[in-house]
Amino acid sequence: MITKLEEILNQTLKQLNYNYNVKIVKSNIEGTDFQCDDCFKLAKEYHEAPLIIAEKIVNKLKENPNYQTYFKNITAAKPGFININVSDKLINISLKELMNKNKFGIKEKHNKIVLDYGGPNIAKPLHVGHLRTAIIGEAINNILKFQGNKTISDVHLGDIGAQMGQVIYGIINDFPNQNYEDITFDLNYLNVTYPKISALCKENEEVKQKCAQITKKLQEGDKNYRILWQKICKLSVNDIKKIYDYLDVHFDYWYGESDSYKYFDEMLKYLEDNHYVKIDDGAKVIDVKEEDDKIEIPPCIIQKSDGAYLYATSDLGTIWQRKKDFNPDEIIYVVDARQSMHFTQIFRAAKKTNIYNGKLSHYGYGTVNGKDNKPFKTRTGGALKLEDLIKETKEEFINLRKENQNMDNEDLDILVNSILKFADLQNDYTRNYIFDIKKFSEVNGKTGPYILYTYLRINKLLTNNKANLSDNIYNDIDRTLRLKLLEVTNILEEAAEERKPHIIANYLYELSVIDNNFYQNNHIAALDETIKNDYNIILTYNNFILKTLLNLLGIHIPKSM
Numbered sequence: 177m178i179t180k181l182e183e184i185l186n187q188t189l190k191q192l193n194y195n196y197n198v199k200i201v202k203s204n205i206e207g208t209d210f211q212c213d214d215c216f217k218l219a220k221e222y223h224e225a226p227l228i229i230a231e232k233i234v235n236k237l238k239e240n241p242n243y244q245t246y247f248k249n250i251t252a253a254k255p256g257f258i259n260i261n262v263s264d265k266l267i268n269i270s271l272k273e274l275m276n277k278n279k280f281g282i283k284e285k286h287n288k289i290v291l292d293y294g295g296p297n298i299a300k301p302l303h304v305g306h307l308r309t310a311i312i313g314e315a316i317n318n319i320l321k322f323q324g325n326k327t328i329s330d331v332h333l334g335d336i337g338a339q340m341g342q343v344i345y346g347i348i349n350d351f352p353n354q355n356y357e358d359i360t361f362d363l364n365y366l367n368v369t370y371p372k373i374s375a376l377c378k379e380n381e382e383v384k385q386k387c388a389q390i391t392k393k394l395q396e397g398d399k400n401y402r403i404l405w406q407k408i409c410k411l412s413v414n415d416i417k418k419i420y421d422y423l424d425v426h427f428d429y430w431y432g433e434s435d436s437y438k439y440f441d442e443m444l445k446y447l448e449d450n451h452y453v454k455i456d457d458g459a460k461v462i463d464v465k466e467e468d469d470k471i472e473i474p475p476c477i478i479q480k481s482d483g484a485y486l487y488a489t490s491d492l493g494t495i496w497q498r499k500k501d502f503n504p505d506e507i508i509y510v511v512d513a514r515q516s517m518h519f520t521q522i523f524r525a526a527k528k529t530n531i532y533n534g535k536l537s538h539y540g541y542g543t544v545n546g547k548d549n550k551p552f553k554t555r556t557g558g559a560l561k562l563e564d565l566i567k568e569t570k571e572e573f574i575n576l577r578k579e580n581q582n583m584d585n586e587d588l589d590i591l592v593n594s595i596l597k598f599a600d601l602q603n604d605y606t607r608n609y610i611f612d613i614k615k616f617s618e619v620n621g622k623t624g625p626y627i628l629y630t631y632l633r634i635n636k637l638l639t640n641n642k643a644n645l646s647d648n649i650y651n652d653i654d655r656t657l658r659l660k661l662l663e664v665t666n667i668l669e670e671a672a673e674e675r676k677p678h679i680i681a682n683y684l685y686e687l688s689v690i691d692n693n694f695y696q697n698n699h700i701a702a703l704d705e706t707i708k709n710d711y712n713i714i715l716t717y718n719n720f721i722l723k724t725l726l727n728l729l730g731i732h733i734p735k736s737m
């Protein structure tokens with residue numbers, strides 16, 4: 177719709193000898209559909225008063241033989257706006273066009289994009305902090321795929337960090353004099369061992385040193401430690417997969433930080449041969465500060481003086497690997513905003529050293545907070561396990577309304593997903609949010625269940641379409657709904673361009689509010705056949721939009737609720 181209006185307006189501008197393309201936006205003025213605010217810019221360029229220009233455009237438009245077809249009313253308003261009300265006919269023409277378009281007529285992009293999200297650390301259970309990267313990452317992945325891009329998702333396991341040395345230390349102590357091959361343990365054992373040794377390291381410097389030694393040897397490829405390490409990884413990854421499956425989050429690759437280690441020698445040689453590294457206090461570093469930095473950006477350390485590798489080394493090595501394996505146009509990282517310094521450093525290092533010249537994007541999200549507005553903690557002060565959060569959400573939802581108790585388990589899980597995902601995606605991800613299960617589970621309000629309920633309620637009304645959409649619009653709420661449906665193309669394009677799923681979530685909510693209003697004000701069963709048929713077409717399309725967009729956010733439709 178907006179594209180069409182822009183076309184018409186820009187033709188008129190050409191006729192008036194203005195060499196300029198204006199934009200049309202949705203109007204916030206009650207009773208006005210759209211507006212054009214660009215006469216102010218034109219005024220500067222052509223040295224005329226904005227209002228005069230607006231009036232000229234309006235008058236010229238009125239001479240257009242199609243004026244009546246397209247517009248109900250168009251006026252120049254002080255101090256230089258153009259207010260537009262479109263005709264019902266234009267709304268219906270545009271709707272019919274839209275309904276015939278594949279993917280809502282969005283402009284496709286065909287880039288190859290690697291997405292790095294999830295990033296769980298092996299041997300530690302997933303906690304609430306891992307929820308955001310999974311949900312936001314998967315949504316951005318879906319949206320970019322829908323836009324036509326080829327995406328490659330990689331979970332990028334934290335599989336070779338300090339926690340590994342600690343767990344291995346624990347195992348060696350618990351199973352003395354045993355062949356590493358013969359040692360067996362289960363997930364429960366892992367879940368106790370990591371926190372136990374991690375606590376011990378805090379009070380005992382000697383243990384801490386020993387653990388660090390093990391980690392270093394493991395990183396260097398020590399065969400014996402690798403035997404235990406593989407066992408730990410297998411158990412832990414299985415467990416992690418279960419939760420991702422529950423959340424319907426999937427990865428093309430299950431690579432870990434450790435997979436980048438095989439490229440370190442090659443990469444370090446390249447960096448040294450080309451004089452990109454310098455020695456600073458015995459450590460190998462890449463200088464990444466730039467002249468107009470407002471804050472100090474410390475050098476990127478890639479090897480410590482004792483030879484150990486760091487987080488930055490594995491991220492740089494992973495970029496090396498991804499370039500080699502996929503040669504992507506862009507690599508996207510959906511990682512906690514608190515890591516933004518790290519990403520600034522490695523992005524600069526990768527560019528400066530020509531390791532990778534494509535686009536590197538870090539989408540840093542805010543924290544999930546408790547009612548005290550501090551990062552969410554359990555009553556005992558620990559991080560809330562994701563598994564427990566899911567359980568609690570399910571219980572809360574079941575206890576909320578009588579109807580929920582009768583839902584089958586599959587539907588309940590779909591609802592839990594909708595609660596967690598919609599809560600997470602409804603605001604710009606850069607913002608923190610307070611986790612309030614009760615609020616997010618309500619069937620009324622800006623929640624996943626509200627949108628799903630709207631969908632199901634409408635779905636009950638739908639029948640097979642008989643005739644085509646007529647040229648009529650029947651009342652204001654009907655008109656509002658049709659205009660809202662027409663926004664879908666821009667919403668999807670904007671969400672994909674800006675990589676912001678909340679744009680879709682907001683639209684879904686606004687559309688659902690209109691739907692409920694429409695539903696309450698039109699008693700469809702009692703209407704005459706033509707109206708009924710028109711409404712059936714509109715609402716069928718409405719639900720197609722709801723379902724498609726919900727799916728992009730990772731939310732599915734339950735059978736009933």
Ligand code: ARG
Binds near residue numbers: 292297332333509
């Ligand atoms: N494992 C890391 C953490 O828990 C997140 C990994 C993010 N991805 C990356 N390429 N650095 O903090």
